[in-house]
Amino acid sequence: MSGICIAIDGPAAAGKSTVAKIVANRLGYIYLDTGAMYRTLTYAALKAGIELSNETQLKMLMPKINITFSPDEKNGGQRVFLNGEDVSDAIRSESVTSNVSEVAMVLAVREEMKARQLAFAENGGVVMDGRDIGTNVLPNAELKIFLLASVDERAIRRFNENKAKGYKHVPLDVLKQEIEARDHLDYTREHAPLKKAEDAIELDTTSLSIEDVSTRIFTLAQAKIND
Ligand code: CDP
Numbered sequence: 516m517s518g519i520c521i522a523i524d525g526p527a528a529a530g531k532s533t534v535a536k537i538v539a540n541r542l543g544y545i546y547l548d549t550g551a552m553y554r555t556l557t558y559a560a561l562k563a564g565i566e567l568s569n570e571t572q573l574k575m576l577m578p579k580i581n582i583t584f585s586p587d588e589k590n591g592g593q594r595v596f597l598n599g600e601d602v603s604d605a606i607r608s609e610s611v612t613s614n615v616s617e618v619a620m621v622l623a624v625r626e627e628m629k630a631r632q633l634a635f636a637e638n639g640g641v642v643m644d645g646r647d648i649g650t651n652v653l654p655n656a657e658l659k660i661f662l663l664a665s666v667d668e669r670a671i672r673r674f675n676e677n678k679a680k681g682y683k684h685v686p687l688d689v690l691k692q693e694i695e696a697r698d699h700l701d702y703t704r705e706h707a708p709l710k711k712a713e714d715a716i717e718l719d720t721t722s723l724s725i726e727d728v729s730t731r732i733f734t735l736a737q738a739k740i741n742d
């Protein structure tokens with residue numbers, strides 16, 4: 516398939532995956548949730564009982580890990596599989612969420628995930644969301660978006676999402692602390708930190724609806740496609 520590459524980056528719960536999915540569907544593009552890849556590796560590392568910041572152990576684990584995606588007919592989203600096992604819900608657990616940024620700091624992990632992500636973008640026609648897509652994975656992406664929202668709004672969004680999906684109840688202030696802690700690690704890490712690419716368009720979504728944000732990105736994408 517041909518088409519442009521669209522990179523959507525930003526901090527936790529800014530709305531990246533929700534709008535990326537909608538934009539990809541509208542354009543008939545592939546959608547790749549790169550955060551789900553780091554989460555799946557973290558889930559596997561926790562299960563294997565390895566030390567999460569140990570590069571050597573993670574390097575041994577990664578070749579044994581096959582991460583695949585398939586459309587979720589029920590909610591228009593995607594299911595995530597680890598060696599064929601559906602881990603879509605398991606990778607959203609508190610233990611994965613509170614440990615994923617530590618795993619994502621490791622250089623060998625970033626290099627391996629980047630190589631896997633590039634394979635999805637080989638022929639264009641892709642919307643990828645994450646932290647370093649516009650700066651590191653797809654620096655030549657035709658459209659780059661950096662999504663932001665206040666931390667209070669992002670904590671509320673996660674809180675409501677947990678409730679809607681029937682995930683374990685986590686108090687709002689705990690969610691806020693978790694988001695702040697993860698943002699700090701993601702913004703300050705040495706390799707491919709969370710950063711707005713110079714040529715990215717910044718959108719503060721604090722008071723914007725999902726429809727507002729996805730329509731804006733879709734319109735920007737159409738303009739690029741027709742360029
Ligand atoms: O959905 P949420 O915003 O909570 O996080 P995510 O997109 O699932 O990403 C989980 C974690 O993976 C992030 O906090 C980062 O530590 C890491 N990540 C990354 O380092 N680079 C990416 N391109 C995507 C995620």
Ligand code: CDP
Nearest residue numbers: 527528529530531532533672676723724725
């Ligand atoms: O991918 P990321 O972690 O950036 O965020 P998300 O998982 O797409 O969005 C987190 C939650 O915020 C979801 O439940 C979305 O439905 C909600 N959301 C929202 O309320 N308003 C927006 N403008 C975007 C997302």
